[in-house]
Amino acid sequence: MSTPLVTVTVTDSVDDVDTVQWEQVAAASSAPVHYTPAYLRAYQESPLSPFLAARYLTVADTGRTLAVLPCYLQKQGDPYGFLRGVGIDEADGPALLGHNWYCYDTRVPVRATGPAQQVRVLGAVLDALRELADADGARTAGLVSVPEGDPVLDVARNKGWRVEPIVTRFQLPLHGPAGDAFDSYDSYLATLGSRTRRTIRQYLRRAADAGVTTAVEAPRPDFLRTVGDLTRRTAAKYGSAGMYPETAFTDFVMALGDSARVVRVDRGDRTLAAAVVLLDDERLHMWAGGTSHATLDGFSPNYLLWATEIRTAIEWRKRWVEGGRSNQPMKTRHGMMPLRLFACIAPPDA
Structure with a gap:
């Protein structure tokens, strides 16, 4: 041809x-x-x-x-x-x-x-x-x-x-109105609406008081089964649980090597939320994840998951967070911009 x-x-x-x-x-x-x-x-x-x-x-x-x-x-x-x-x-x-x-x-x-x-x-x-x-x-x-x-x-x-x-689809530029890159998660929060900013900070305090921890780590097959289960349960609400078949999900993510990381929110030995993020030179991609509860003890595990992902992108000096498709209310509250x-x-x- x-x-x-x-x-x-x-x-x-x-x-x-x-x-x-x-x-x-x-x-x-x-x-x-x-x-x-x-x-x-x-x-x-x-x-x-x-x-x-x-x-x-x-x-x-x-x-x-x-x-x-x-x-x-x-x-x-x-x-x-x-x-x-x-x-x-x-x-x-x-x-x-x-x-x-x-x-x-x-x-x-x-x-x-x-x-x-x-x-x-x-x-x-x-x-x-x-x-x-x-x-x-x-x-x-x-x-x-x-x-x-x-x-x-x-x-x-x-x-x-x-x-x-x-x-x-939705994207979060990791710079302020003047074009300067965010130097911290707090500098990003300062660009959000006062109600969203207050809610996120409140959830972070309540989660800390409840003994919740967050981590970013390399994928492991045993924990990817947990991530996949949470992802499928959350995706089922939108009729798309079939997008993440268990065996293929684990094998696919493991094959990505350094291009994938797992973000997790835990309380003790219980995982409340987890996601796989994808990485390239410029972006952190919020690729697939889910939560066990919409709210728990006065905070949202999903908000903590998002906070950890965005904080990580800022610390790793990425230029963008890619938020994927759908769920417009959550994404616009977090400062993401729509792109047709x-x-x-x-x-x-x-």
């Missing part, structure tokens, strides 16, 4: 990818942890949602990799109904989609010499994705969870692809 000056290569395993160049492209475009070879290998070997095939696209010019994109052929391309919700009914069948639904920051990482080359490279990726979907017998080809303002949206529109907003996510779907007759 090719366009003038660039060639698209497709492999079915991350082990067949030139990971050195892949990482260089991902780093040059500040792509999140979901694009690292470690994440891709973990998902390939322990998929949280089974897929029919993986497709790793690389775009090169004279041997130099310019863009990368991981895609997955799924039996059901719209498991959560986001695409049907905007009238893209054909996506409910077999679909070839990039990235996967666990990634809320889909992009085509590109290192280009200028806007013209970027447009040419992005166009080559979309053409290849469409052709691959046809060869795989998929009803749908597309990208999901593309952030508003990403240049691939305009390229897709110009090619006649359908581009629709499907859901909102789009789907780009190739026309059915393409």
Whole structure:
């Protein structure tokens, strides 16, 4: 598959990818942890949602990799109904989609010499994705969870692809109004509304009085079973407990190595809340977690979990906390900013 000056290569395993160049492209475009070879290998070997095939696209010019994109052929391309919700009914069948639904920051990482080359490279990726979907017998080809303002949206529109907003994700910038990075958790709290700030501080005091402790640690299989159980119980309230199957959850997180940490809230030998956070150079991702109680002895274990995650991100000098999708009230109270996510779907007759 090719366009003038660039060639698209497709492999079915991350082990067949030139990971050195892949990482260089991902780093040059500040792509999140979901694009690292470690994440891709973990998902390939322990998929949280089974897929029919993986497709790793690389775009090169004279041997130099310019863009990368991981895609997955799924039996059901719209498991959560986001695409049907905007009238893209054909996506409910077999679909070839990039990235996967666990990634809320889909992009085509590109290192280009200028806007013209970027447009040419992005166009080559979309053409290849469409052709691959046809060869795989998929009803749908597309990208999901593309952030508003990403240049691939305009390229897709110009090619006649359908581009629709499907859901909102939330981000917390770790700097104050003047642009200076927070130097402490208290400096972050000072930017919140007085009621939220007062509630968080009250919960922190009550939890300390109750003997509650918090910790951030490397994942361990035995404790990941506890994290997974709390995550599934919390996700069940939103109809998505199936996103975190027990064995795959543990194996996937363990395979991430230094890209994953566990945050926990305990009282004695009882875990009240726990989460897995993902890490890259710029971000701490609030990836998956849950709590045993909404409130307990006058405080919320979930608020303590969030406080520990945000404090950790500040101490580790991250630029952003990624809050994922949904749960807008909680996230806006904590100062997170909404960012619309789009789907780009190739026309059915393409």
